[in-house]
Amino acid sequence: KQEVTQIPAALSVPEGENLVLNCSFTDSAIYNLQWFRQDPGKGLTSLLLIQSSQREQTSGRLNASLDKSSGRSTLYIAASQPGDSATYLCAVPTGGGNKLTFGTGTQLKVEL
């Protein structure tokens, strides 16, 4: 059974700092991995989708990497801003590809 873990569970950084969020998965046979952002009391917003054939995907200040062999993905946020404060979730397809299994999440707070 695929298990997805995110470390750290919570992170507080000063504005402007570069930071890395980690996602680990136990079954490396994945087709893709997706990073989401969730603001308190709101829905999930997709940030980046990395295909299994890709090593990296970039969008603005965000860069996600994928290492299937080691079962890891990282989300790099450059020059963090208070508006980046949210919970970040990674997810991989499971259940025969019919659903997403989500990680435990990292709650990020960027302070002024």
Place this chain on the structure above:
Amino acid sequence: EAQVTQNPRYLITVTGKKLTVTCSQNMNHEYMSWYRQDPGLGLRQIYYSMNVEVTDKGDVPEGYKVSRKEKRNFPLILESPSPNQTSLYFCASSLRRPGLAGGDTQYFGPGTRLTVL
């Protein structure tokens, strides 16, 4: 604007009173799904649909029903709600199911916070 909408956003009800949470997407997506989110348990799939008239159970389907009569709509029905169904519910959609090579971005609705007394 491409979006997934859910209604209502907030609902307080009593045990046993049937309710429906609506979900609609405007992207002509084939795949739609319902999740619930609970503290300490994360997001868990309730039901999913691959296309019109094609639905199947997820991880926690007990106490829920769904239907997919039109491509854009995927309502979640609680025939006899109980307090253990108090949760935050999300509808999601994508062009195709998540586990395909060259997979597709999943779009989520804003959520429905349900409280069953």
